[in-house]
Amino acid sequence: MTATTAPLVYSGYDISEETLLRLYEELLRPRLIEEKMLKQLRGGVISKWFSGIGQEAISVGCTLALEPEEYLFTMHRNLGVFTGRKVPLERLFAQWQGKAAGFTQGRDRSFHFGSTEHHIVGMISHLGPQLALAAGVALWHKLRGESLISLAFTGDGGTSEGDFHEALNLAAVWKLPVLFVIENNGYGLSTPVSEQYACESLADRGVGYGMRALSIDGNNILEVYSTVRQLAAEMRENPEPVLLECRTFRVRGHEEASGVKYVPNELIEAWKERDPVTNYAEFLLREGILQNDYRESLEVSIQQDIERALAAAAELPAVGADTDRELRDLFAPATPPPSQPGPTRDLRFVDAISDGLREAMRAYPELVLMGQDIADYGGVFKITEGFVEEFGRERVRNTPLCESGVIGAALGYALAGGKAMVEMQFGDFVSCGFNQIVNNLAKLHYRWGQPADVVVRLPVGGGVGAGPFHSQTMESWFTSVAGLKIVYPSTPEDAKSLLIAALADPNPVLYFEHKALYRSLTGPVAEGFTFAEIGKARTVREGSDLSIITYGAGVHWATEVVKELGADAEIIDLRSLAPLDHAAIRDSVAKTSRALVLHEASLTGGFGGELAAWIGEHCFELLDAPVRRLGSLDTPVPFAAALEANYLPKDRLAEAIRSLLAY
Structure with missing residues (x-):
């Protein structure tokens, strides 16, 4: 990305002095936290850091322009969203240190988390999926008649993902009030934007989806704040998606270990001259809105807040492993409704x-x-x-x-x-x-x-x-x-x-x-x-000589073939594969001492392999024969009737039953 020499212009915005000062405070806070985190990284207190230094105006401007109950979907470099929404620093530091008091209890790192209380949903490492989530939130607001929008951040690299295009198209077709914000910072890790897209501006892509699109200076806090505030007001009144490109630059590595050797030094220096924090502070000082003594006291106050939160986080216990808790937390509690x-x-x-x-x-x-x-x-x-x-x-x-x-x-x-x-x-x-x-x-x-x-x-x-x-x-x-x-x-x-x-x-x-x-x-x-409990198998037919463990169409194949053979086979319909009714499987095998696992999918890699392994491990002493698996051929599913019949396992089921009974 070519460095612009145009100065940051802060005049012409109708914003109160109170808001101008608040914007400065909210810009300064993530900058000072980042500077401390870089020291924490070097000291081994945290393990990874994605720096947003030089990009703070986008996160801060967007966050302060929205209502507190409007959802924000963040990326790597959006610390200003979390600080702007007043997420407690102690808990943020605990998150980055992998402690139990963090939002993910040590299960995920960085900004890979959300906080419903603060209406923030963080990213996953696969760039792009959060954009459609923002569209879904916007759908909720629209259907409920709420005058609210959602906002999702993505990077220039993320715009090459299919999820970007799917989310924009869906939002445009459904006329959803979601603001898609591209932080165009020049590089996707080391790949420059010249190798990422061929259009003049990423805002040009909005035209193809029939939505409004703008490109603004992402280093100008007043331009970001005013633009987003105006767009949000319009979108609340007339729901529609908007694409907003914020031009900025990443002056540090994708993450600190990456470095910036692939970036021309003069380019970095040129963008440092357009630093959103120092330039804005100088403007406020020139206008007499910010005084040096207040500036210094504010910086000291924020640094003290950081040190207090770090000291508190340091006292928090390290995360401890608890297998029962780990497994329990996979799912939210589910209360069965009355049938x-x-x-x-x-x-x-x-x-x-x-x-x-x-x-x-x-x-x-x-x-x-x-x-x-x-x-x-x-x-x-x-x-x-x-x-x-x-x-x-x-x-x-x-x-x-x-x-x-x-x-x-x-x-x-x-x-x-x-x-x-x-x-x-x-x-x-x-x-x-x-x-x-x-x-x-x-x-x-x-x-x-x-x-x-x-x-x-x-x-x-x-x-x-x-x-x-x-x-x-x-x-x-x-x-x-x-x-x-x-x-x-x-x-x-x-x-x-x-x-x-x-x-x-x-x-x-x-x-x-x-x-x-x-x-x-x-x-x-x-x-x-009517309600049936998920995770409970069903005994389709009782028997004493053989257990057939199956599900789906396999239940009917087994019933038909067992009847034709006159076999004394028990048929267990799993009904759900996760959670799995292990007790029902074991009880049946204990009764028959033989197990045939039947499924329609191709044999290799099919779920029958997991079932057979579990039976072999947990029911070995009950067995009088090896566990037998039967599935379809290891080919794609063919079209012609004769080929498909040959592919499916049904015609081989009778022989499998006879063979296992004769073992």
Whole structure:
């Protein structure tokens, strides 16, 4: 980035002297904290630091321009947001030192945390996902008629991420009051902006999304504050997204260990001449608004505050490991709602899902549904058909084709106080939203105690001739990710009750529904608000010679083949894979002494490997034969009927049962 020689101009702004002085104080505080943190880093008190020296005007100007209840989504260099929102210094220092009194209790570092009390949500290391979260918060405000906006920061490098484009497009289509702020500081670690984008200005990108976009001097605190204050006022009155590029420079390394050898020294020196703190102080002194004695006393006062907070943080105990607490904190407490079942009627699997979703929409007015074609069209499988008429277009929302952006928006909506369900048009497409699920949804409560009240519905499975991209069942992509609940019903009754349970749960739940069962399976389902506990298996058929541990379509394959063989086999339907009902598995194996694990996904890397390993480790003394696994071939799911039948394990199930019984 070429250094500008234009001086910082502070005239022409209609701002009271009180606010001018407050802006200076809020600029000075993060600068003095940073200078102390660099010493702490060298002394080994903290392990890492991302310096925002020279960029303070952006964080401070944006924060002070917003209302305290408006959410801010931060990045590495936004210390001024935290100090501007009066986050206690002692707790900030505890966070950076990895102590239990920090916001993440030693589980995450730096600014990778949030504080609902202060309406701040910090970043994750994967740049870009926080932008869609800000859109989700803005959706909450808009639906509730609240005159509030949200603001998300990103860097010049982050604008190359797909999440940036998905979030901007979603916000533009839905006309959400979210302000996207780009801190264009010249480098993404060592990559200069000349290798990051080809447009003249990053603000130019807003035009492509049909939104207003501006580019301002990010080192001028008055320009940032006045611009954001004006934009926020307009957006509260007429909700719409705005893209704001703040031109600045990173005079230190991406993080301190990186150094700045790749940056021309004269460029750094030129930008130091445009330092936002010293230049603004000199302006205030010239205008007689700031006096030298007050300036000195303010600096001493802030430094004393820093030293007191550091001394207090030093006295705090180091974090101690507690396995039970670590596991317990994966999830927010979930209080099961009372079941209110009515008369039983026969429903198809697909209709049971629809019925459960409808009951949840009635029970939870804050619940919003998001997905491709789910509104007037009713979804490709017609599960939400008629929902717009009953619940309205605001709660049943068609989305653009942007899985990551939609999941992120659902999470942001939940952060603000709502519940959200995202329908993947086909479960296979969840790969496009993988990062939001495994790094945002799954880790949020463990990291800083924030529930992530989002359900993702995944139509999965083969047997319908849909080929490699519409037939996968990808539960093993997620079963190794701590912090997710995974439900996989096999009956219409469970399809309804487990979906209601998932939507009632304040934690992230992946709800797998098998497409081949949609219209081929009918069973009794109670009317009304019915609830089944997540994590409890079901004995489908009792037996004494063999246990078949399965879920989803495997339950029906096992039932059919066992009946054909006349085998005395017990069939256990897991119903949920996380949490897993280990007791039910052990009880069955204790009764039969043989175990066959059956699933539809390809054998290698399938969830059956985890089940077999657990049985082998914890039930070894109960077994009279090796644990047997049966899954699909280790190929993609083929399209032609004969090839797909050969891929799926059903036709090999009888032989597997006979072989295990004969061992």
